[in-house]
Amino acid sequence: MSDVAQLADVSVKTVSNVLSGYPHVRDTTRARVLDAVERLDYRLNVSARNLRSGRTRMIGLALPELRLPYFAELADSVILAAERRGLTVLIEQTNADRERELDVLHGPRRHLTDGLIFSPLALGQQDRELFKVDVPVVLLGERMFGGPIDHVTMDNVDAAQAATEHLIGLGRRRIAVIGAHEGEQVGTAALRVQGYAQALAAAGIELDPALLGEAGPWHRDTGAQAMRALLDSGTEIDAVFALNDMLGLGALHVLHERRIDVPGQIAVIGFDDVDEASYSSPPMSSVSPGRVQIAETAVDLLCARIAGSSAGEPVTVRADFEIVVRASTAG
């Protein structure tokens, strides 16, 4: 930098000012500096800037797995939102592993970013204390409520109820769930099953436990497995509410395999509205969770905490959802 300063006949401070976008620099000076930068092919040392300024203009995004489309699309939305605010996103895969989720919160890399957007799958309500870190964190998902940090989520109960009501509106009465987690009291599965139960109750349909298909991880293969188990059980089924799209696409796969007409015999709705849902055969209805809104809100909250402009109580924001009807529940 001092070379540049010398060539441009200014001080290093001025070079720094120009490169940092400090506004009070004479245009001619700025031009001279930029010209010198160009001629020397000079590149700012980001590490030095980070050390001196104490900020990196990077934020972390911790999520379970990038190859799950929902998280890939979420990452895309977060990256775009961050970019608009001049921030870079450092993605950390946790694989839903407790150790790795803890490391994300407390490891040294934590201080390579100015803040963290964290979508945990292993840590939960009982780990409240572990979320108390001295750096800005925004929580995503449904693993903890009323925690010590900002939280962006959606109304899972309402959304699941709306999805179920959509199926009931088609005249379906034997609605199976795929992705239930038996005995779970908190978390996404529990909330969505609760919404399902509420919709049934409101319609005066009795909840048949035989219709609750378990699936631990929410992937295509576990969804397929659960669908097979349900079909093999002999329980009468005229609709499926898959608690996420991966499960739903796994279910569709099995229904196609067994030549069961969708939606003629069984209607299917998923949750997340990933790109893939629009292109399955048949295209799958889904609950769209307002992914872009979630990403924007999370980045906004994080920026506010980083800037220190919001030092107050943790806030919780609920994003909007929407039922997207496609052929898998048409008619």
Added chain:
Amino acid sequence: MSDVAQLADVSVKTVSNVLSGYPHVRDTTRARVLDAVERLDYRLNVSARNLRSGRTRMIGLALPELRLPYFAELADSVILAAERRGLTVLIEQTNADRERELDVLHGPRRHLTDGLIFSPLALGQQDRELFKVDVPVVLLGERMFGGPIDHVTMDNVDAAQAATEHLIGLGRRRIAVIGAHEGEQVGTAALRVQGYAQALAAAGIELDPALLGEAGPWHRDTGAQAMRALLDSGTEIDAVFALNDMLGLGALHVLHERRIDVPGQIAVIGFDDVDEASYSSPPMSSVSPGRVQIAETAVDLLCARIAGSSAGEPVTVRADFEIVVRASTAG
């Protein structure tokens, strides 16, 4: 760090040694240091380490779009491969935009990582000179050959020929291509169409230009569009070779929409073997490009360059491929 040193009654040097994994530290000393770290809740400042050591232990991964499953899965594989070598991956989305691809190579963030794995889509053969950067870069894909840097790719011509031969082996003769780029001389599309042409020639089938379906970006929607155009053109078709899976899934979508039996009337094979291909209806055959091998090789080459152990000529590695047969081409 000096606080830790004081509490542990050692010098900062020793603390640094412990935290950097320097092996020649007495066990009791190490324990004392780690205890002090714990008690003071001390966290190493990564920025300072980066500045001082001149390395960040991060590598960049520049790709067009994370929401395209192939790239999400590639990112996953690269992250895993890097992790095994103690490296963190910083993902940069270029959106196939020329400016952004240049920025990835020449921008300041370039020096936040020790090296770059770069999958360009805008930059190409004519930009040879721009790839000459003073930091280690490994190139992915088919936008440039014989360039000044290490390159990991696959034999696209062979693979496309094998895919086409698979269709010919089913007795298909009117094989459409989806994703052609008219007039393109270099790049993935051109290579795969070349393999297709070779397979036809070898089987004595004349190449009918009416069977070449154009699709600019390789997405589901453009694949669907191309499939519709081909069907509407009235050309006889008994098979489709989609130049990637997104195009193939878009085509499947249209075939389902029009109640055309797959593979009865039209067989379909894709390219990339993304997770989604196993779960489409029907499951789609595809060319599996050895994604894990590509990721591992790319990280290996990059590490070698970073370590300086390979200062020689740029190398090009071709990964293996495999035809994965599923229901969309069964029988």
Added chain:
DNA sequence: TTGTATGCGTTATCAT
């Protein structure tokens, strides 16, 4: 095996 002193390249403070 461990301690001391120096400097990495930038930004912040203060001054002009």
Added chain:
DNA sequence: ATGATAACGCATACAA
């Protein structure tokens, strides 16, 4: 609007 200088927190050369 710009300049001089200190300091950010660590790793490394060298010494012990």
